[in-house]
Amino acid sequence: xxxxxxxxxxxxxxxxxxxxxxxxxxxxxxxxxxxxxxxxxxxxxxxxxxxxxxxxxxxxxxxxxxxxxxxxxxxxxxxxxxxxxxxxxxxxxxxxxxxxxxxxxxxxxxxxxxxxxxxxxxxxxxxxxxxxxxxxxxxxxxxxxxxxxxxxxxxxxxxxxxxxxxxxxxxxxxxxxxxxxxxxxxxxxxxxxxxxxxxxxx
Amino acid sequence: xxxxxxxxxxxxxxxxxxxxxxxxxxxxxxxxxxxxxxxxxxxxxxxxxxxxxxxxxxxxxxxxxxxxxxxxxxxxxxxxxxxxxxxxxxxxxxxxxxxxxxxxxxxxxxxxxxxxxxxxxxxxxxxxxxxxxxxxxxxxxxxxxxxxxxxxxxxxxxxxxxxxxxxxxxxxxxxxxxxxxxxxxxxxxxxxxxxxxxxxxxxxxxxxxxxxxxxxxxxxxxxxxxx
Numbered sequence: 001x002x003x004x005x006x007x008x009x010x011x012x013x014x015x016x017x018x019x020x021x022x023x024x025x026x027x028x029x030x031x032x033x034x035x036x037x038x039x040x041x042x043x044x045x046x047x048x049x050x051x052x053x054x055x056x057x058x059x060x061x062x063x064x065x066x067x068x069x070x071x072x073x074x075x076x077x078x079x080x081x082x083x084x085x086x087x088x089x090x091x092x093x094x095x096x097x098x099x100x101x102x103x104x105x106x107x108x109x110x111x112x113x114x115x116x117x118x119x120x121x122x123x124x125x126x127x128x129x130x131x132x133x134x135x136x137x138x139x140x141x142x143x144x145x146x147x148x149x150x151x152x153x154x155x156x157x158x159x160x161x162x163x164x165x166x167x168x169x170x171x172x173x174x175x176x177x178x179x180x181x182x183x184x185x186x187x188x189x190x191x192x193x194x195x196x197x198x199x200x201x202x
Numbered sequence: 203x204x205x206x207x208x209x210x211x212x213x214x215x216x217x218x219x220x221x222x223x224x225x226x227x228x229x230x231x232x233x234x235x236x237x238x239x240x241x242x243x244x245x246x247x248x249x250x251x252x253x254x255x256x257x258x259x260x261x262x263x264x265x266x267x268x269x270x271x272x273x274x275x276x277x278x279x280x281x282x283x284x285x286x287x288x289x290x291x292x293x294x295x296x297x298x299x300x301x302x303x304x305x306x307x308x309x310x311x312x313x314x315x316x317x318x319x320x321x322x323x324x325x326x327x328x329x330x331x332x333x334x335x336x337x338x339x340x341x342x343x344x345x346x347x348x349x350x351x352x353x354x355x356x357x358x359x360x361x362x363x364x365x366x367x368x369x370x371x372x373x374x375x376x377x378x379x380x381x382x383x384x385x386x387x388x389x390x391x392x393x394x395x396x397x398x399x400x401x402x403x404x405x406x407x408x409x410x411x412x413x414x415x416x417x418x419x420x421x422x423x424x425x426x427x428x429x
Binding site for chain 2: 102136
C-alpha cells in the first residue's frame with residue numbers, strides 16, 4: 001500500500017476515529033508516518049465525536065535501542081470498554097517490534113454490539129527489509145453473530161450496518177501497521193481500532 | 203509390609219537427596235533482555251493453588267475460569283523494568299503491577315538454570331526461553347500483593363505453546379494468596395526479545411526477590427510446572 005493511502009486512513013481516523021489502542025515504535029526521525037493526524041506513537045487521550053482517543057499508547061521509541069510500554073487495568077471510550085490493555089515497543093538495534101493486546105472488548109453502538117474476548121496485534125520491521133505483522137482475535141461476536149478470525153490479511157465482514165476488518169495490515173516503504181480489529185459503521189459515526197501495532201524500519 | 207513401606211520411604215528420601223545436587227544452590231541471575239506478552243487461558247485443575255486450599259481471594263482461581271493477562275519485564279538502564287495486568291474472570295480479581303523489583307532468567311534455548319546453573323541472555327530475535335518478573339502489585343480486592351510472574355516464549359509462534367503463570371503473596375509474610383498458570387496459554391503471544399545496549403542490570407544483578415518468593419511458594423508446595 002502506498003504512503004498516500006496509508007495517510008488517508010490516518011485522516012479518516014482523525015475525523016471520526018476512536019482508536020482504542022495503539023503501540024508504536026518510531027525509532028528514526030523523519031521516518032515516522034502519521035495516524036489520526038498525530039505522529040505515530042504520540043499519546044493522546046481525548047473523547048467525543050471528531051476526536052481521536054488513544055488508550056494505552058506507548059508513544060514513540062527514542063531510538064532503535066529503546067524499550068517503552070503502556071499498561072492499563074481497564075480502558076474506556078464513550079462507546080465501550082476493554083481490560084488488561086498492554087502495549088510494548090522494543091528496539092533491538094536492527095529490528096523493532098511492537099505488540100498491543102487487550103481483553104474483554106465491548107463496544108455498544110446504536111446499530112449493534114461488538115465484543116471480543118481478546119485481541120492482539122504485532123508488528124516487526126528490520127533494517128534488512130523484513131516487515132512482518134499478524135493479529136489474533138478470539139471470541140469475536142458482532143450483533144450476536146460469532147465470527148472466526150481466519151488469519152488472512154484484511155478479512156472483512158459486514159453484519160447489518162457494522163463493518164469489521166480483522167488483521168488489517170497496512171504497509172509502507174518504511175514500516176508496517178497492523179490493526180487487530182477495525183470496526184466502522186456504515187453511517188460513519190463509529191470508527192474504532194482495537195489493538196494496533198506499528199513498526200518502522202530502523 | 204511395614205518393612206516395604208520403610209524401604210520405599212528411604213528410597214524416596216534418597217531419590218530426593220539425589221535430585222538436590224542437580225539443582226545448583228544460590229540465587230537466580232538477572233539477564234540482559236526483555237520479555238513481553240499478552241494472552242488468556244482457562245484455569246485448569248492441577249494448575250491453580252485453589253486445588254491445595256489457597257482461597258484467600260474468595261471464589262478465585264477456580265478451574266474453568268478464564269484469565270486474561272498483559273505483562274512484560276526486563277532490565278533497562280540499570281533498573282528493573284516492566285508492568286502488567288492480570289484478570290481472573292471467575293471472581294473479578296484484577297492485579298496491576300506497581301513496582302518491578304526483580305527480573306531473572308529461568309531458561310534460554312533449552313539451557314535451564316535448574317540443570318546447569320547458567321542461563322544466557324537472549325542474543326537473537328528467534329531465541330526461546332523463560333523469564334520471571336517479580337515485584338509488587340495492587341488488586342481490586344482491598345489488598346496489595348507481592349507477585350512472581352513466569353513467562354515462556356516457545357517458537358514457532360504459530361504452534362501456540364507459550365506459557366504464563368502468576369503467584370501472588372502477602373507482601374510482608376510472603377504467604378501464598380493465589381496462583382494459576384496456563385501451560386500453554388489458550389491465546390495470545392509471549393515474545394523474548396534479545397538484549398540491546400539499554401539492557402543493563404542493576405549493579406547487584408538480581409535483587410533476590412524472585413528467590414525469596416520462590417522459597418515461600420515452594421514451602422507451601424506450590425510452584426510453576428514449566429521452565
